[in-house]
Amino acid sequence: MLTIYGPKSRFCDGVSRRNFLKIGALGLGGLALPQLLEAEAQAGLGRSHKAVIMIYLPGGPPHQDMFDLKMDAPSEIRGEFKPIRTCVPGIQICEHLPRMAAMMDKLAVIRSISDAVDDHSDFHCMTGRFKKNQPPGGWPTFGSVISKVLGPVNRAIPPFVGLEPKMQHRPYNDASPGFLGAGHRSFRPDGTGKQDMVLNGVTIDRLGNRRTLLASFDQFRRDVDASGLMEGLDSFNEQAFGVLTSSKLLEALDYKREDQRIIDRYGKGDPKPHGDAAPMLMEQFLVARRLVEAGARCVTVAYGFWDYHGSNFNHAKADLPMLDQGVTALVEDLHQRGLDKDVSVIVWGEFGRTPTINKDAGRDHWPKASCALLACGGMKTGQLIGATDRLGAEPSERPVKFGEVFATLYHNLGIDVNKTTITDLSGRPQYLVESGCQPMPELV
Secondary structure (H helix, E strand, C coil), X not given: CEEEEEEEEECCCCCEEEEEEEECCCCCCCCCHHHHHHHHHHCCCCCCXXXXXXXXXXXXXXXHHCCCCCCCCCHHHHCCCCEEECCCCCCEEECCCHHHHHCHHHEEEEEEECCCCCCCCCHHHHXXXXXXXXXXXXXXXXXXXXXXXXXXXXXXXXXXXXXXXXXXXXXXXXXXXXXXXXXXXXXXXXXXXXXXXXXXXXXXXXHHHHHHHHHHHHHHHHHHHHHCCCCCCCHHHHHHHHHHHCCHHHHHHCHHHCCHHHHHHHCCEECCCCCCCCCEECHHHHHHHHHHHHCCCEEEEECCCCCCCCCHHHHHHHHHHHHHHHHHHHHHHHHHCCXXXXXXXXXXXXXXXXXXXXXXXXXXEECCCEEEEEEECCCCCCEEECEECCCCCCEEECCECHHHHHHHHHHHCCCCCCCCXXXXXXXXXXECCCCCCCCCCCCX
């Protein structure tokens, strides 16, 4: 917590005290923002502005009911969904993903991720690592690595923003900055630290009344400039002050500034948490685009609840069209705004689902095969990568590791995974991905 003191004055209660401004931790786990900025400055930061939007589907979506339908399999495996043609000849996907089918030329699907683990956690999707044999402090999440290696593009925008809520099943929020420390934790606009962000009596909770909040920021900045309060602050405190007094971050979070037609294209979604995971908020996708456009390097999103142990097809009929709308709106938006070469998008869950439909019309955990959807980032799209056997049980062509996908995302950001290391708490340099994992030649 940083307290900035101004000139002495006497308040209406007759008590002499100093004016002060309380600048909170911005949801960064209690680390004062000036400390964060100082740590970033010491890290030797880059300046390029590539970015990644990572969309996590908590619970593990059914790969064989989305992108890998098995029409020749027995009925107890095949399920009830039908494939439809896409705009790319020879590629078919689920009938409940018609918008993706119409823009398949802008998408790439991996059908053969092979090294998932049976763990209901975001850890593997967010770090690309395994929980076993971690270095002291633990493996850092992807966004924390980006924060460390590349740093902020603009001091008014945190390099790593996490839009995912705290979920009832806590392991869905397992990923952390690990050995990189709290200075590289994600900024969470809806995190517990938001109560500490106070300017002229206006808290971040009043984002719903955005115009009042932004007007208060503008007035506050004018008041401070006139008072000489900035004098004497060191450079890091000044940068922290700049984040809080700039309207850039709040404007990025304020998706209602968009043209209504764009907001309608993304859709509204459902604000209530699904299962023990996350809401299906379409606005998250739009806010993610606004954040990377404003300067964020990594934005993470958690979307829905995909642990369909029962009523797999009823749940998927409701959820897939919403995912279809949100993801395609994001991809279309990135292309229309000229961001498709710079911003990579990935959509995935922690594992796939069993080939056999269980007695409750559901599918259970299945780490032997899962899928991922990628877009933009200058990647080669309009393709399917890998395949599974006739039951959708195990990869039969081109098994892909999580680490290869991460190596590809790092490559898209201009980071060489063969040369770049980060130092753990024991002073040992650690490469960014598992040994042997390289950017996927099919994509880069």
